[in-house]
Amino acid sequence: MTETVTQQQINSVLWQAADTFRGKIDSSIYKDYILTMLFIKYISDTYKExxxxxxxxxxxxxxxxxxxLSRERFVLEEDATFDYLYSKRNDPAIGEIINKxxxxxxxxNTGKLRGVFRNIDYNSETVLGKTKDRNATLRTLLEDFNTLTLKPSVVGREDVIGDSYQYMIEQFASDAGKKGGEFFTPSMLSELLARLVKPQVNDRIYDPTCGSGSxxxxxxxxxxxxxxxxxGQERNGQTHSLAIMNMYLHGIDDAKLEWGDTLSNPLHLENDKLMKFQRIVANPPFSLDKWYEGFSDGSTNGKKFKMEASLDPYHRFDWGVPPKTKGDYAFVQHMLHSLAEDGTMATILPHGVLFRGSSEGKIRKEIIQMNLLDAVIGVPSNLxxxxxxxxxxxxxxxxxxxDDVLFIDASGEEYFEKGKNQNKLREExxxxxxxxxxxxxxVDKYSYVASRDEIIENDYNLNIPRYVDTFEEEExxxxxxxxxxxxxxxxxxAEVEKQMEAYLEELGL
Known part of the structure; x- marks a missing residue:
């Protein structure tokens, strides 16, 4: 009987592989080398079995x-397998061998993996150092992965590899700090959005800023x-590649993930119009500066470029053009114009979208008047x-x-688990x-159903404390x-003072 490899064993080897790079390269960069090697090892071991x-x-x-073999999920030539790469681990040109x-x-596998590895270079002197150091790092990486057996008969269910991949992405995101947010949404926050939109069988699910696809x-x-x-669509090339591999490792072979700027170049179209989706989820970059850059053709003759609604062929900004330093409502309007009739979308945004004025106030007013907003949910800070x-x-x-809107204030200390560096949402x-x-x-001190009239009375300000009173009266x-x-x-x-006087008298003071 074949002994199975556990999730913990895989995770342990992966973290050991990360140690090969730690201290030499930023984790937001070296994650690509480790996760790509995990993918190669998995498809190689599957093919070999x-x-x-x-x-x-x-x-x-x-x-x-x-x-x-030609009917397999992925087709490999002998000199493209992990075993071949491992056999060449001492070759002076190992970086170039891996690239080839x-x-x-x-x-x-051009239909499935076209361009997936275009943004990763195992022979990069800039990233991995000069030949001797680079070769030593790659040799150690191959030796680490060689201790791992990822054959289907040993791994068991396919999601074990996917879960390890996901685990590593989360570890790298944590390690990378602020940069980590660019490619990963915390797991329990993703779970919340997934349950809120309630996808159904055969739905089209869309994320316009999909990161690594989690x-x-x-x-x-x-x-x-x-x-x-x-x-999905993702503008960062490396992250787009991670997302494609992530999908395959979770058994999703038909995901349609595009690479490009969603705002200036949306790539999911039907009949030259934005494709419509039953469910949309997103964690767009908070208050993205210069979000409109892709709309400029560079012909302003030295003048400052001014974004106008007419420059968008899909008319997404007819309700108002967001300020140039804050792209939050650019993403919201893109998603609303991509939402199918009877569709639901949930997106994570900074609190400022609830009350900031000027063009954002105008857009907010349009959205409420069109009765598109269903709920406003405040979540804890530091997630x-x-x-x-x-x-x-x-x-x-x-x-x-x-036409009512539900406001929920789930930011109180009793509604999350406080962590040393990061707070967490629990299942409950x-x-x-x-x-x-x-x-x-x-629900008293937690949620409030506000009528549209109340929101209009508040001049379309959606700041949660205006609707949910969490004030606790003192007894x-x-x-x-x-x-x-x-x-x-x-x-x-008085009793103590009397006692003190007696002691002082005894001491003759």
Missing amino acids: HLEEYTERYDGDETRIERA ALEKIENE LLIKVANQVPDKKVQIY FFGVSIPAVVLVFKKNRTR DIQRIVDTYDNFET PVDMKEVKQNIKKIKSEI
Whole structure:
């Protein structure tokens, strides 16, 4: 019987591999080298096991073996396998050998892995150092991974690899601090968004700023057998590659993830219009400066470029052009224009979107008048890696049957677990939010259902304390009891003073 490898064993080897780079390179960069090697090791071990099975089944018949292997999920040539790379670990050109192997894997699997490895260079002197140091690092990396067996028969369920990949992304995000937030949304916050949007079988699920894809996977996991169609876009090339590998390692082979700037170049289109999605989730970059840059063609003749609604062919900013230093409502408007009829979207944003004025106030007013906002949920501060800023989750719906808005204040200390460097939402905290949202009810000092008239009265200001009163009244003071206490204390002081005088007299002082 084959001994299975545990999640903990895989995670341990991966963390050991990280030690090879730690102190030499920033974790926001070296994560790409480790996660790519994990992917290569997994598809190599899978391919190798299936080759052994077919060799035995077809009694060494090369033609039949080749035919069977060509139908595999991923096709590998011998000199593109992990075992081949390991055999070359002492070669002076090991960096170039790994790069060529990645290129071969892309070419053999062009429909699935085209461009996935284009942003990673195992022969980079800039990142990995001069030849001697680089070769030593790569040799150690290959030796670390060689201790790991990732054959399907040993690993068991496929998600074990996916979960290890996810674990490492989270560890790297934590290590990278503020930079970590660019490619990973904390797990329990992703879980909250996934449960709020309630995906159904065959839904199109979309994340316009998908990072490494973890949030999309959480949403897919809400549906039996992940029977949904996943769409995403990410502007960072390395992170886009991580997302593609993440999907495959979680058994999602048909995700449609594009690389590019979602605002200036949305790539999920149908009939030259924005594609529509039943469920949208996102954790866009908070208050992105110069979000509009991709709309400029550089022909301003030295004048400052001014973003105007007319420059967007998809008319996403007709309700108002967000300020140039804060792209929050640019993403919100993009998502609302991408939301299908009866669709639901949930997005994480900074608190400023609730009350900032000027063009953002105008956009907020339009959204409320069009009855698109369903809920405003305040979550604790310090949930994100390296960022202490408190956040809010906004839930939007198309074709709402009610015009009230639910406000939830889940930021109080009793609604999260306080951590040394980072706070965490617990399962009971998430469930409390979801239950309150599902019931759409006012709960004393926690939630409030506000009518549209109340919101208009507040001049479309959505700041949560205006609606949810969390003030705890202090118990009334019993003055009679206070008076008695004072009298008692005075009596005790007099007694002590009398005692002191007696002691001083005894000492002749």
